Amino acid sequence: xxxxxxxxxxxxxxxxxxxxxxxxxxxxxxxxxxxxxxxxxxxxxxxxxxxxxxxxxxxxxxxxxxxxxxxxxxxxxxxxxxxxxxxxxxxxxxxxxxxxxxxxxxxxxxxxxxxxxxxxxxxxxxxxxxxxxxxxxxxxxxxxxxxxxxxxxxxxxxxxxxxxxxxxxxxxxxxxxxxxxxxxxxxxxxxxxxxxxxxxxxxxxxxxxxxxxxxxxxxxxxxxxxxxxxxxxxxxxxxxxxxxxxxxxxxxxxxxxxxxxxxxxxxxxxxxxxx
Amino acid sequence: xxxxxxxxxxxxxxxxxxxxxxxxxxxxxxxxxxxxxxxxxxxxxxxxxxxxxxxxxxxxxxxxxxxxxxxxxxxxxxxxxxxxxxxxxxxxxxxxxxxxxxxxxxxxxxxxxxxxxxxxxxxxxxxxxxxxxxxxxxxxxxxxxxxxxxxxxxxxxxxxxxxxxxxxxxxxxxxxxxxxxxxxxxxxxxxxxxxxxxxxxxxxxxxxxxxxxxxxxxxxxxxxxxxxxxxxxxxxxxxxxxxxxxxx
Numbered sequence: 001x002x003x004x005x006x007x008x009x010x011x012x013x014x015x016x017x018x019x020x021x022x023x024x025x026x027x028x029x030x031x032x033x034x035x036x037x038x039x040x041x042x043x044x045x046x047x048x049x050x051x052x053x054x055x056x057x058x059x060x061x062x063x064x065x066x067x068x069x070x071x072x073x074x075x076x077x078x079x080x081x082x083x084x085x086x087x088x089x090x091x092x093x094x095x096x097x098x099x100x101x102x103x104x105x106x107x108x109x110x111x112x113x114x115x116x117x118x119x120x121x122x123x124x125x126x127x128x129x130x131x132x133x134x135x136x137x138x139x140x141x142x143x144x145x146x147x148x149x150x151x152x153x154x155x156x157x158x159x160x161x162x163x164x165x166x167x168x169x170x171x172x173x174x175x176x177x178x179x180x181x182x183x184x185x186x187x188x189x190x191x192x193x194x195x196x197x198x199x200x201x202x203x204x205x206x207x208x209x210x211x212x213x214x215x216x217x218x219x220x221x222x223x224x225x226x227x228x229x230x231x232x233x234x235x236x237x238x239x240x241x242x243x244x245x246x247x248x249x250x251x252x253x254x255x256x257x258x259x260x261x262x263x264x265x266x267x268x269x270x271x272x273x274x275x
Numbered sequence: 276x277x278x279x280x281x282x283x284x285x286x287x288x289x290x291x292x293x294x295x296x297x298x299x300x301x302x303x304x305x306x307x308x309x310x311x312x313x314x315x316x317x318x319x320x321x322x323x324x325x326x327x328x329x330x331x332x333x334x335x336x337x338x339x340x341x342x343x344x345x346x347x348x349x350x351x352x353x354x355x356x357x358x359x360x361x362x363x364x365x366x367x368x369x370x371x372x373x374x375x376x377x378x379x380x381x382x383x384x385x386x387x388x389x390x391x392x393x394x395x396x397x398x399x400x401x402x403x404x405x406x407x408x409x410x411x412x413x414x415x416x417x418x419x420x421x422x423x424x425x426x427x428x429x430x431x432x433x434x435x436x437x438x439x440x441x442x443x444x445x446x447x448x449x450x451x452x453x454x455x456x457x458x459x460x461x462x463x464x465x466x467x468x469x470x471x472x473x474x475x476x477x478x479x480x481x482x483x484x485x486x487x488x489x490x491x492x493x494x495x496x497x498x499x500x501x502x503x504x505x506x507x508x509x510x511x512x513x514x515x516x517x518x519x520x521x522x523x
Binding site: 150 | 325328329330353356359360361362364365366368369370371381382384385386429433439
C-alpha cells in the first residue's frame, strides 16, 4: 500500500510508450486504485469506534453530508417526481392513467431515489472530500498527522465513512417521500391527468411494499460506503499540486458514479434472487 | 526524560522514477546534538529528512533511532514509544480547518490528554513563540512567519526528544529568519532535544547547528563543526559558502 504510506507517489516509469504500453499502464493504475480502495475500506472498518473525538467528528460530517444536503435533495426529488408523472401520464393517455401512482412510487423507491441521491452526494460531498483531503496531502498536512502519531485513516476516513453510510439512506427516504409528493402535486394541478390525488395514492400504496423501501435503503448504505471510500482514496493518493487535486476530485466523482451503477445492478439482482 | 535521540543512518539510498536522489548516506547524530544539513536545491536534503521522519521508504539502507529500527519505532503505539518525534514542515503544514490553538492542541487531545491539561500546554507553547494573542485565528489569517512559529509551537507541545526542521526560514525576511533561529536555538535549551535542520541559509546553519553536514548529489561530502564551515577545504563546500555569502 505504497501511496497511503509514502508521501510521494511512486509513479511508474515513463516507458509506457506505444499502444500496449498505454493499455498496460492504465491496467496497472486500475489495479493499484482497486488495491488502495480495498485497503482503505478494510482499514476504515477495522478502525471504527465511537470514542468521544471520533463521534464528534462524525457528527460534524453528518451535518455536512446530511443536513446541508437536504434542501438540494428535496428540490431535485420534487422535480423528479413531477417529471415522472408528466412523462408517464403522457405515455399512458391512450391506455389508463390509474397506474401512475405505482409507477412513480416504484421508480422512486427502487431506482431513482437511491441512484439520484447517490449521484447527488458523490457530486456535492464526494468531490469536496476528495478536494479537501487532496489539498491536505499536497500541502503535507497528512504527513504532519503521521509525524504526530495520528492515523489519517482514523482521523479523516472513519468520520466521513460513517457519516456518508448513515446519511445517504436517510436522504433516500426523504427523496422517496418528496418525489411521491411532487408527483401528487402534478396530479392535482395538471388538467391533462384524469385521475384524482386519492387514486394516485391508493394505487401507490397498493403496489409498494416494505421490501422495496428496504432495498432502497440497502442501496443507500452501499452507495454511501462507495462514495466515502473513493473520495478518501483519491484524496490520499493525490500528488502534483493544484492540478493533482483537480484530477483526484474528478476521478473520485467519476469512479463513484461508475461503481454506484455497477453495485446498483448487483443489489437488484441479489434482491430479486432473495425475494 | 530521554536526553535527545541518537540517529544512525547507514547506506541510505532512494530513487524516484529511476533517478537516484540519495546515494548511500551514512550519518551519526548524537543525542542532544543539532545537526544542520546544507546543500543546494535538489541535492536530497528534504528527502533525507523525510526518511528520518519515516515519511519515505528507502530503497536500501536503514535509519535507527536510539538503536530502534525506524519501522519498528513507527509500528509502536503512540503511548508506548520511548521518545517522541516532531517535524516542522517547510510550508508549516497546519490543518487549515483548525484554529491556531486547535492545531497546537491536536496531538495531545488525540492521545487522550484532558482539555484542561492541554489548554495549559497550548498557552505555554504559544507564549514561547510569541503568538499568545493569535490562538483563535485560522492559519489562513496568518503571515508566513507566524505560520512557521505556530508549527514550532505545535512541535514543542509534544515535548519531543527529536525535532526535524525542513527549510525553517524559506521565504522569510531577515528579521523573521533571526526570530526563527532564536526559537530553534531555544528548543535545545528548554528540553534535551536532538534537532536536524535542513536549510540552505548559511547564517541559520552556523547559528543553530553544532555540526553541519554538506550534501551534494545525494551524498554527504563532509560533516564538520559549525564554526569550521568557512574554513573547509572541500571544493564544493567552499563553492557553497562563497555563493551563500554573496547575498545576490
